[in-house]
Amino acid sequence: MNILTIHPENIKAILATNFKDYSLGLRYKQFLPLLGDGIFTLSGSGWKHSRAMLRPQFSREQVSQLESLNDHVSTLLTIFKEKSQTGQYFDAQKLFHNLTLDTATEFLFGESCNSLNNESRDMNPTAGSSAPVSAADFADSFNYCLTVLALRSQAGYFYWLFSGRKFISGVKTCKAFVDYFVRRALRTADEKKEEGRYIFIEELTKETRDATIIRDQSFNILLAGRDTTASLLSYITYYLARDKRVLNKLREVVLEEFGTEIDNLTFESLKRCTYLNHVINEVLRLNPIVPLNFRSAVRDTILPVGGGPDESQPVFVEKGTQIVYSVYALHRNPKYWGEDAEEFRPERWSEGKIHNWDFLPFNGGPRICLGQQFALTETSYTVVRVLQTFKDINLAPDQLNSKLLNNSSLTSSVANGVRAIFTPA
């Protein structure tokens, strides 16, 4: 049986107050071929262990190092400029995916795959007779595999119907790509490392030398780090291109607070930039990157509201029931967001209303997103640099004149990309 809810009290119960009454249900089996055992698929002690191991990666000290972002974002801006000069609309979303793959591989694996510079570099050069795997191959296979995982997730118990040769071969390509970093980490496991820098994959080699365990754990984090932030950057670009009032206001704020240099850009100064944070929140509200989520009851329990004639009484939840909660619907509910809930209006965030369990782009409770600060820092930094460099963003006319279409796989993204031209300042 399924229960669908968008009530903040119920979501709070599932994710926090009654956390122990729920598991990820069938997710483990549905995602197993691609993700194996990792933070996204495990529950119980396996999940706790994965989370504890990952936490130091996201300490404030690690997340606030912006130097490594600098080079990758500079490369992105150069490509934006060159492509815009041709006068042809190009897909910025695809390039944001390259950016986040480059920054995530550097942050988590200690070496960037630099796909913005060279998408066809062989990332599998020491794998003997197996075929070369480039970042471009990885991206294609990964995108396909995620679509299949989303179908497996929606199919419930019938997840096994969605597999096939292309999926199996895609999984192989994805694993070969991550194996490059695993082999590198194992090769250098006994060497002395740079003090003060925590690299996830290197820490894993201190716990185990089992390549499959290291690969699965690493792959789970790569899944978290690439698509989510790339989608957020794409939605922000889309909304700014469509709403020149907000674009111009944000650009003014950026130039006033940061000028045109990068020296003033720090973790703290980005956090202090209120209007920038409001724009990001508003985009995450209208287009949460994980729009739909599920939990499964591991024992008989209750949801606090939804029962009785006026729906204010608790609801009995039998063990085995799947609870589906739609963050997308919650974020657009006029009860919490007012009659203009469907409108893009960043100013609503300065009206003093407190939002807790009615705003959940990063989930909540013990399984709240570990990468939230990293993602928000990367997003803010990139948006500021884009606005320092370009004074306008124009969408391709067909995209400008039609409604926003979402591509929903495990995460949501702008369907058909964000086709735009950027005008240099």
Ligand code: HEM
């Ligand atoms: C805009 C960007 C991001 C958004 C909107 C986002 C959102 C989320 C959401 C909704 C979840 C909960 C998934 C679930 O339990 O079903 C989650 C979990 C997680 N996220 Fe993020 N995320 C983002 C970026 C990142 C980044 C960049 C990383 C790491 C590099 C990351 C690491 C994680 C991890 C490790 C978890 C699993 C936490 C756990 O189960 O204990 N996220 N994220």
